[in-house]
Amino acid sequence: MGGGASRRPHPPVVGSPLPVTDTALLEVRGLTKTFGSVQALAEVDFEVLPGEVMALVGDNGAGKSTLIKCVAGIHGYDSGKVLFDGNEVHIHGPKDAARLGIEVVYQDLALCDNLDVVQNMFLGREERDWFFRLKEPIMEQRTAETLSSLAVTTIRSIRQPVASLSGGQRQSVAVAKAVQWNSRLVILDEPTAALGVAQTRQVLELVKRLAEQGLGVVLISHNLHDIFEAATRITVLRLGRDVGVYEREKTTQQEVVHAITAGIPTKVAGVAETGTVVS
Numbered sequence: 001m002g003g004g005a006s007r008r009p010h011p012p013v014v015g016s017p018l019p020v021t022d023t024a025l026l027e028v029r030g031l032t033k034t035f036g037s038v039q040a041l042a043e044v045d046f047e048v049l050p051g052e053v054m055a056l057v058g059d060n061g062a063g064k065s066t067l068i069k070c071v072a073g074i075h076g077y078d079s080g081k082v083l084f085d086g087n088e089v090h091i092h093g094p095k096d097a098a099r100l101g102i103e104v105v106y107q108d109l110a111l112c113d114n115l116d117v118v119q120n121m122f123l124g125r126e127e128r129d130w131f132f133r134l135k136e137p138i139m140e141q142r143t144a145e146t147l148s149s150l151a152v153t154t155i156r157s158i159r160q161p162v163a164s165l166s167g168g169q170r171q172s173v174a175v176a177k178a179v180q181w182n183s184r185l186v187i188l189d190e191p192t193a194a195l196g197v198a199q200t201r202q203v204l205e206l207v208k209r210l211a212e213q214g215l216g217v218v219l220i221s222h223n224l225h226d227i228f229e230a231a232t233r234i235t236v237l238r239l240g241r242d243v244g245v246y247e248r249e250k251t252t253q254q255e256v257v258h259a260i261t262a263g264i265p266t267k268v269a270g271v272a273e274t275g276t277v278v279s
Ligand SMILES: Nc1ncnc2c1ncn2[C@@H]1O[C@H](COP(=O)(O)OP(=O)(O)O)[C@@H](O)[C@H]1O
Pocket: 035, 038, 039, 040, 058, 059, 060, 061, 062, 063, 064, 065, 066, 067
């Protein structure tokens, strides 16, 4: 990793979860963001604890991606505060975010099809020796360690091009890539949107394992079934406002759908069409 940053690749250690504490890893307070006349976020509060999967849900245009991009430093914001580990932070771009241990896996994944798994894992952060040669054995070893620590076991060769992987495997590589740098908060934007049933399960298991290892995870999804499978808590955004935080074990899909739509009956992925939508 260039730029003098001090983080080193470090596979998360399976079986030694960090204690879950009450101090929020990420805390967003009163965040407001406008694009011209569009108010994308209005006084949004949002928090993620270490060791939890916080789902972020809401209809199209609710402000989910904007909130994440503000946290990741892609967008500035008009007012409000972002705290990390209880301290206010000013994140001006992905490098600042990475320095804090915040990694985002965007929907398009940003993997290079023509490169192999190892090359993708170290893209832009390659390990080189004094003669600027790539340290291939070290990168291979670290890739293998990271994948195995995350129990990603279906990839036959880490030297195969990413183009030859299944959707679930690609998503797993993207997640592994994000967490191998001592990450503390991983944000996943619709990680299962393009996946089949078995692959979705594989990725959700991976999401749960990240939280078990003490990371904070933000899971953005349209699919309430996935959310109820993997999330600890659920934050609902509607029209740029946070309208509720629900504990997965104390709520129902109907209640969350109601918060998302405020009573406008809508078909939502993951809810049976015959299910009652509270009006
Ligand atoms: N770069 C942008 N320029 C102008 N308007 C934007 C931009 N990004 C998002 N918006 C607007 O902000 C609102 C929230 O969008 P977004 O955060 O993408 O919602 P979501 O991810 O929940 O679907 C929408 O009204 C959208 O049109």
